[in-house]
Amino acid sequence: MATVLATPLFSPLAFSPARNNLSCSKIRFDSKHGRILNSNGAQKLNLSKFHKPNGQSTRFLQMGSSKEMTFERKLSVQAMDGAGTGNTSTISRNVLAISHLLVSLGIILAADYFLKQAFVAASIKFPSALFGMFCIFSVLMIFDSVVPAAANGLMNFFEPAFLFIQRWLPLFYVPSLVVLPLSVRDIPAASGVKICYIVAGGWLASLCVAGFTAIAVRKMVKTEMTEAEPMAKPSPFSTLELWSWSGIFVVSFVGALFYPNSLGTSARTCLPFLLSSTVLGYIVGSGLPSSIKKVFHPIICCALSAVLAALAFGYASGSGLDPVLGNYLTKVASDPGAGDILMGFLGSVILSFAFSMFKQRKLVKRHAAEIFTSVIVSTVFSLYSTALVGRLVGLEPSLTVSILPRCITVALALSIVSLFEGIHFSSSSSSSPLPNTLKNIHNDFLEHFQGPIRLLQQL
Structure with missing residues (x-):
């Protein structure tokens, strides 16, 4: 039977793709008769005469075999060198990718920080992150119209930071849920029921208003319905990430338990295990089946994970739950907790929305x-109905103000609440009638939001 002759027997040049294909197509080895045949079947070389009667190979073939083995060893060394070079290049690419992420994310965080400082110095109550988002989006749109390559370059540069924020986005909204047991402790049960009624019913009402408004406007302008461009999904969490964060949690939990002030303050000492417990809850919650995530959302999962970790530490240390939750969100810049670190990204989340809007421009x-x-x-x-319903059900004025921005993202809700700090609701209809209250809200709203509304109408 004729078989293709192994190319290493001939020349190292046979390992180039073109030469290898040429050799294999023109030369065959007939193992039955010990002959080398060309592509036409003609005999080129008879190897039987190089064999001794006892079946042992001559020195010529032994030398050829030795050369072949030496050549194969050289190929193995070269392959190992190639693998080493590949590993080195992979490490270099990983280092470069991490550096790219740190630089791009650092620029966004720095921009958010300086915008906040500038707005505070100028006594501007309008959310600085929202202003920054409009600026970034406007710059990208201008570049896209004038120099498209510049817009694509900016998008490519900030893409690692954008994907990082998108991947961990739910974590940045968790701290308010984690410390919820402390927030609702001083609220009377009756007021708590009213708040739940307003938030749940108001969410459904606002959703219906937004939906019916969009449908009505769509019919009026006759918008053409086409499929949206697909957005890149964040990469799933790996087993290495799960075990890494688990190790951090165990080590930091035990360390904080035996050395409660090892990092200077209790908040800093509790920060690693509270942060890792929150991250672990999010990783586990993200890996749940879709049917379960519809009810048990990853945000609920990571908030519950952080609360359980705080409860376990409070029980083991004898301090109780409240001090540990207090260390989770201190709201002190010089002594931050895990929640302060996470909420520090809220401004950058708003800034990153500019890149999302540009991708879906x-x-x-x-x-x-x-x-x-x-x-x-x-x-x-939402603003007007919350104030109205809060008044009708007799909810305390301070609680009514706190839930006014119930349909606004947390990153902006904190700033929106500050806009209404000067507004006081009274439970007595004679001292502060409802129309005057709504009028104050209306005037304050127009004063601070007149510019952004005009900008939205122009986009």
Whole structure:
């Protein structure tokens, strides 16, 4: 039977792709008769005469075999060298990717920090992150119109930071849920029921208002319905990440238990295990089946994980739950907790929305009328309806003010609440009638949001 002759027997040049294909197509070895045949079947060389009667190979073939083995060893060494070079290049790429992420994310965090400082110095109560988001989006749109390559370059540069924020986005909203047991402790049960009623019912009402507004505007402007461009999904969490964070949690939990002030303060000492417990809850919650995540959302999972970790530490240390939750969110810049670290990303989350909007600029432009009209109408409805219902059900004025921005993201809600700090609701209808209260809200709203509304209408 004729078989293809192994190319290493001939020349090292046979390992080039072109030479290898040529040799294999023209030369065959007939193992039955010990002959080398060309592609036409003609005999080129008879190897039987190089064998001794006892079946042992001559020195010629032994030398050839030795050369072949030496050549194969050289190939093995070269392959190992190639693998080493590949590993080195992989490490270099990983280091470069991490450096790229740190630089791009650091720029966004720095921009958020300096914007906050500038707005505070200028006594501007408008959310600085929202202003920054509009600026970034405007710059990207201008570059896209004038120099598209510059816009693509900016997007590519900040893409690692954008994907990082997108991947860990739910974590940045968790701290408020983790410390919820401390927030609701001083609220009377009756007021708590009213708040739940307003938040749940108001969420459904605002959703309906936004939906019906979008549908009505779509019918009026006759928007063409097309499929949205697919967005890149964050990469799933690996087993290495799960075990790494688990190790951090165990080590930091035990260390904080035996050395409660090893990092200077209890908040700093508790920070590693409270942060890792929150991250672990999010990783585990993200890996749950879709049917379970519809009810048990990853945000709930990581908040519950952090509370259970705080409860376990409070029980083991004898301090109780309240001090540990107090260390989770201190709101002190010089002594931050795990929640302060996470909430420090909220401004950068708003800034990153500019890149999301730019990626979906075609969709935003096509549905601009529905998007901005429904957002403005539903936001105004939410503010006014919350104040009205809070008044009707007799909710305390301070609690009514705290839930006014119930349909606004946490990153902006904190700033929105500050806009209404001067507004006081009274339970007595004679001293502060409802129309005057709503009028004050209306005037304050227009004073601070007149510019952004005009900007939204122009986009």
